[in-house]
Amino acid sequence: MMKEVYEIFQRVKQKKPLVHHITNWVTIYDCANITRAFGALPVMAHARQEVEEMVGQASALVLNIGTLTPEMVDSMILAAKAANEKKIPVILDAVGAGATKYRSGTPFKILDEAKLNIVKGNYSEIGVIAGLEAKVMGVESVSFEGDPVKTAQTLSEELDITVVMTGKQDITSGTEKTFLIDNGDSMMGSIVGTGCMSASVIGCFAAVELGHSLASAAALSCFGIAGEIAAKKARGPGSFKEEFFDAVANLSQKDIEEMGKIKQL
Amino acid sequence: MMKEVYEIFQRVKQKKPLVHHITNWVTIYDCANITRAFGALPVMAHARQEVEEMVGQASALVLNIGTLTPEMVDSMILAAKAANEKKIPVILDAVGAGATKYRSGTPFKILDEAKLNIVKGNYSEIGVIAGLEAKVMGVESVSFEGDPVKTAQTLSEELDITVVMTGKQDITSGTEKTFLIDNGDSMMGSIVGTGCMSASVIGCFAAVELGHSLASAAALSCFGIAGEIAAKKARGPGSFKEEFFDAVANLSQKDIEEMGKIKQL
Amino acid sequence: MMKEVYEIFQRVKQKKPLVHHITNWVTIYDCANITRAFGALPVMAHARQEVEEMVGQASALVLNIGTLTPEMVDSMILAAKAANEKKIPVILDAVGAGATKYRSGTPFKILDEAKLNIVKGNYSEIGVIAGLEAKVMGVESVSFEGDPVKTAQTLSEELDITVVMTGKQDITSGTEKTFLIDNGDSMMGSIVGTGCMSASVIGCFAAVELGHSLASAAALSCFGIAGEIAAKKARGPGSFKEEFFDAVANLSQKDIEEMGKIKQL
Numbered sequence: 001m002m003k004e005v006y007e008i009f010q011r012v013k014q015k016k017p018l019v020h021h022i023t024n025w026v027t028i029y030d031c032a033n034i035t036r037a038f039g040a041l042p043v044m045a046h047a048r049q050e051v052e053e054m055v056g057q058a059s060a061l062v063l064n065i066g067t068l069t070p071e072m073v074d075s076m077i078l079a080a081k082a083a084n085e086k087k088i089p090v091i092l093d094a095v096g097a098g099a100t101k102y103r104s105g106t107p108f109k110i111l112d113e114a115k116l117n118i119v120k121g122n123y124s125e126i127g128v129i130a131g132l133e134a135k136v137m138g139v140e141s142v143s144f145e146g147d148p149v150k151t152a153q154t155l156s157e158e159l160d161i162t163v164v165m166t167g168k169q170d171i172t173s174g175t176e177k178t179f180l181i182d183n184g185d186s187m188m189g190s191i192v193g194t195g196c197m198s199a200s201v202i203g204c205f206a207a208v209e210l211g212h213s214l215a216s217a218a219a220l221s222c223f224g225i226a227g228e229i230a231a232k233k234a235r236g237p238g239s240f241k242e243e244f245f246d247a248v249a250n251l252s253q254k255d256i257e258e259m260g261k262i263k264q265l
Numbered sequence: 266m267m268k269e270v271y272e273i274f275q276r277v278k279q280k281k282p283l284v285h286h287i288t289n290w291v292t293i294y295d296c297a298n299i300t301r302a303f304g305a306l307p308v309m310a311h312a313r314q315e316v317e318e319m320v321g322q323a324s325a326l327v328l329n330i331g332t333l334t335p336e337m338v339d340s341m342i343l344a345a346k347a348a349n350e351k352k353i354p355v356i357l358d359a360v361g362a363g364a365t366k367y368r369s370g371t372p373f374k375i376l377d378e379a380k381l382n383i384v385k386g387n388y389s390e391i392g393v394i395a396g397l398e399a400k401v402m403g404v405e406s407v408s409f410e411g412d413p414v415k416t417a418q419t420l421s422e423e424l425d426i427t428v429v430m431t432g433k434q435d436i437t438s439g440t441e442k443t444f445l446i447d448n449g450d451s452m453m454g455s456i457v458g459t460g461c462m463s464a465s466v467i468g469c470f471a472a473v474e475l476g477h478s479l480a481s482a483a484a485l486s487c488f489g490i491a492g493e494i495a496a497k498k499a500r501g502p503g504s505f506k507e508e509f510f511d512a513v514a515n516l517s518q519k520d521i522e523e524m525g526k527i528k529q530l
Numbered sequence: 531m532m533k534e535v536y537e538i539f540q541r542v543k544q545k546k547p548l549v550h551h552i553t554n555w556v557t558i559y560d561c562a563n564i565t566r567a568f569g570a571l572p573v574m575a576h577a578r579q580e581v582e583e584m585v586g587q588a589s590a591l592v593l594n595i596g597t598l599t600p601e602m603v604d605s606m607i608l609a610a611k612a613a614n615e616k617k618i619p620v621i622l623d624a625v626g627a628g629a630t631k632y633r634s635g636t637p638f639k640i641l642d643e644a645k646l647n648i649v650k651g652n653y654s655e656i657g658v659i660a661g662l663e664a665k666v667m668g669v670e671s672v673s674f675e676g677d678p679v680k681t682a683q684t685l686s687e688e689l690d691i692t693v694v695m696t697g698k699q700d701i702t703s704g705t706e707k708t709f710l711i712d713n714g715d716s717m718m719g720s721i722v723g724t725g726c727m728s729a730s731v732i733g734c735f736a737a738v739e740l741g742h743s744l745a746s747a748a749a750l751s752c753f754g755i756a757g758e759i760a761a762k763k764a765r766g767p768g769s770f771k772e773e774f775f776d777a778v779a780n781l782s783q784k785d786i787e788e789m790g791k792i793k794q795l
Contacts, residue, residue: 018668026293026309028556032722037767042722043626043668044556047599050630057629057667069312096308099322100315137322138283138308190514192297192307236511237302246766249720291558291574334577361573364587367580402587403548403573455779457562457572501776502567 002260005218006253008209013039017059017207019200022046022076024066024095027193031064034197037248038222040204046072051079059088060207062200063116065106066095066139073106080114089206090114093199094121098128098136111159118212119155120164120199123148130155139195141167149265153178162212164202166195170220174213181217182261183224185231187240198223217262225259226251267525270483271518273474278304282324282472284465287311287341289331289360292458296329299462302513303487305469316340320347325472327465328381330371331360331404338371345379354471355379358464359386363393363401376424383477384420385429385464388413395420404460406432414530418443427477429467431460435485439478446482447526448489450496452505463488482527490524491516532790535748536783538739543569547589547737549730552576552606554596554625557723561594564727567778568752570734576602581609589618590737592730593646595636596625596669603636610644619736620644623729624651628658628666641689648742649685650694650729653678660685669725671697679795683708692742694732696725700750704743711747712791713754715761717770728753747792755789756781 018041023031028044035042045054048071055061061083063076083090092110096103107129110116119129124141127134130151135142152163152173162174170181188194201219209215226247234240283306288296293309300307310319313336320326326348328341348355357375361368372394375381384394389406392399395416400407417428417438427439435446453459466484474480491512499505548571553561558574565572575584578601585591591613593606613620622640626633637659640646649659654671657664660681665672682693682703692704700711718724731749739745756777764770 018670020668024309025290025555026297029294029559029722032556033767036720036722041668041670043629044554044597045626045630046597047632049600050598050632053630053632054668067309067311068315070314096310099308100310100318102312102315102318138285138306138319140283140306190301192294192301236514237298238507238510238512238514241510242507242768242772245768245771247768249766249768289574290555291562294559332574332576333580335579361575364573365575365580365583367577367583403550403571403584405548405571455566457559457566501779502563503772503775503777503779506775507772 001262002257005221005260006256008205008215008218009222009256011208012204015208016041017204018043018057019060019062019203019207020045020054020058021062021200022051022072022079023062023064026066027196030193030197031200034248035200035204037245038201038204046075048075048078051075052082055079055082055086060203061088061090062203063090064093064095064196064199065103066196068103068106073109077110077113080110084115089117089212091118091120091199091203091206092116093196094119094125094129095196096136096139097121097125098134099138104128116161118162118164118202118206118216120166120202122195123165123167126155126163126165127151149178162216164216166198172213172216177213178265179213179217180263180265181220181224183221183228185227187231187234188227190237191241221260221262222251222256225255228259229255266527267522270486270525270527271521273470273480273483274487274521276473277469280473281306282469283308283322284325284327284468284472285310285319285323286327286465287316287337287344288327288329291331292461295458295462296465299513300465300469302510303466303469311337311340313340313343316344317347320344320351324353325468326353326355327468328355329358329360329461329464330368331461333368333371338374342375342378345375349380354382354477356383356385356464356468356471357381358461359384359390359394360461361401361404362386362390363399364403369393381426383427383429383467383471383481385431385467387460388430388432391420391428391430392416414443427481429481431463437478437481442478443530444478444482445528445530446485446489448486448493450492452496452499453492455502456506486525486527487516487521490520493524494520531792532787535751535790536786538735538745538748539752539786541738542734545738546571547734548573548587549590549592549733549737550575550584550588551592551730552581552602552609553592553594556596557726560723560727561730564778565730565734567775568731568734576605578605578608581605582612585609585612585616590733591618591620592733593620594623594625594726594729595633596726598633598636603639607640607643610640614645619647619742621648621650621729621733621736622646623726624649624655624659625726626666626669627651627655628664629668634658646691648692648694648732648736648746650732652725653695653697656685656693656695657681679708692746694746696728702743702746707743708795709743709747710793710795711750711754713751713758715757717761717764718757720767721771751790751792752781752786755785758789759785
């Protein structure tokens with residue numbers, strides 16, 4: 001399994017796919033920077049005047065609703081339609097779905113007009129999209145009552161989409177395959193932006209691997225391994241972030257094959 | 266005194282208040298990240314479609330006029346009104362007041378429609394709001410002729426607000442109590458964003474402490490202590506920033522009680 | 531030559547010019563932070579309500595089209611006109627020109643209404659502006675067929691502007707003088723934002739030196755020297771960024787005079 005993961009990880013570095021982001025203003029730099037650290041090319045562009053043309057150059061489109069406005073949603077829909085036509089994967093990071101009606105409704109507004117290939121969120125955000133009881137405070141998962149794996153699988157079938165749920169254990173569920181990923185470290189939650197960055201990495205991997213559930217699992221595993229390596233050296237969130245970017249850029253075949261923990265259900 | 270400060274500092278970690286920011290695009294990440302480093306939960310949301318609902322989850326609202334637009338001012342007013350109804354503290358960081366008429370006028374535009382609980386700025390920014398002779402270059406305090414303590418106290422009474430003036434010596438002045446804070450290090454000025462971050466920390470502390478002058482003094486003291494610890498280890502602004510976040514996350518009771526310098530007038 | 535460079539570098543620290551940016555949302559923090567690290571004062575302001583007045587305080591104006599919208603272009607034109615009247619230098623960083631028609635057209639839209647003093651881009655971005663065959667993927671130079679020096683010189687004459695082309699070798703070409711700069715390290719490309727930051731540094735130097743080709747060459751040389759120093763200590767992109775800001779703040783006369791590599795054609 002981890003051999004295949006390493007192979008996808010390497011393909012990102014070789015193909016250097018352009019990953020177009022329409023994302024939030026908080027973590028926009030880190031999303032671009034992690035894309036580059038994994039060897040892909042980031043571009044951030046959100047004006048309706050150019051998003052369709054920019055998608056024309058891209059190999060994946062990452063949408064993130066972390067700081068939404070109506071203009072951004074319009075641009076996301078335009079870009080997603082262009083990505084659908086070009087048949088490149090569209091990833092939606094449902095940041096804060098459940099916190100306000102506006103955020104909870106936006107994924108469906110986009111889905112009404114375009115196809116999404118991967119939807120990602122923490123347990124509660126995905127729970128809210130699945131119509132379950134779940135509580136989100138700001139952008140934080142507070143409570144989620146359902147069975148995570150079943151939720152991912154059911155939502156995946158309903159929407160014909162790959163569902164990625166992040167939490168203590170990550171879950172990716174595509175039309176056929178479900179993976180459980182057990183990498184990562186609690187220090188990753190000590191800085192802002194790890195969730196957003198992981199969606200960017202999923203974008204990088206899905207740009208070069210058609211099996212989106214596998215691509216997402218591979219992305220989260222590599223991302224989590226880097227987090228584990230960094231956590232061992234960090235003395236707090238400041239040094240953790242520095243070590244994390246170093247670890248991503250220096251991830252080796254040995255790291256991935258020895259530390260990776262993915263289980264296919 | 267510092268025992269009480271430590272107690273408030275700990276309360277932030279225990280209650281994990283959600284601190285809603287409508288802030289500028291320059292330091293938005295750092296504002297979120299410092300909120301998390303102090304143990305609270307940040308959320309950044311500025312669309313008029315969701316700010317009122319987001320305030321409904323929050324325990325404090327931080328407004329920062331660092332990169333203003335009319336849409337942002339509208340959202341700030343909507344959010345501040347919602348915060349007033351919910352009786353959670355509203356903190357305004359008057360970044361760059363005095364540099365342009367638009368920035369100088371915005372605090373009053375918000376005050377016309379909503380109650381602010383804490384207004385924060387450097388000596389010149391507060392001087393401008395108080396109607397005194399003061400010069401601001403961009404977002405920098407250039408000159409301020411008045412008596413800082415008297416200015417803070419007078420403005421506090423006039424507007425029925427807690428006034429926070431930051432500079433070599435910080436001053437917080439509420440309706441009853443005025444504090445002088447002598448923590449911090451000149452290296453804090455070597456990076457962009459320390460001022461903005463300190464307003465976020467005031468938001469975290471005011472979310473759990475009703476005495477806003479005390480909450481602000483406690484926030485600035487802890488923030489400054491972390492700066493002093495980081496400055497000792499830093500070799501320049503890059504390493505300072507890393508050490509600063511590590512220091513914030515690792516602040517101990519001993520650090521706060523031994524290094525804190527707050528004087529009540 | 532490098533003595534003169536050091537003298538300009540020192541002038542920035544002494545005069546502390548205010549450098550007004552209207553820039554993109556990805557690297558806005560780093561642009562502000564590098565401006566401060568070189569000893570100048572950054573201010574970021576983009577609302578049409580205040581850009582002209584803010585220019586009134588500034589000694590240079592840096593425009594960056596990395597995340598364009600029509601509102602931003604309007605503000606850039608207003609600000610550039612005000613800068614022309616005040617006779618302070620206007621620097622345009624043509625980020626992503628060539629990737630979409632919207633980005634390729636914007637420099638000309640601004641040029642139709644205001645004077646630009648320095649235009650900066652990678653080989654392909656400048657190639658696109660010069661009307662040559664060049665390919666840009668997102669914000670990356672992919673291919674450029676022309677002769678870089680001739681391109682810079684011709685475009686400089688045509689537009690009566692200083693042209694800055696960045697790449698393995700940097701070129702600055704003003705109405706009279708052309709410089710080749712051979713500083714920098716490949717690690718600078720491992721993080722997002724080096725290109726944008728270099729435009730900010732050119733803004734700082736052009737604010738205090740009327741010879742814009744020399745100012746740009748001096749800026750790129752000092753910037754590149756800091757990159758070389760940082761690269762020696764870095765273990766990856768995370769530590770590189772930290773070391774880079776430390777190196778900028780600690781740049782010495784010896785570093786500049788011994789490591790600087792500028793050749794005048």
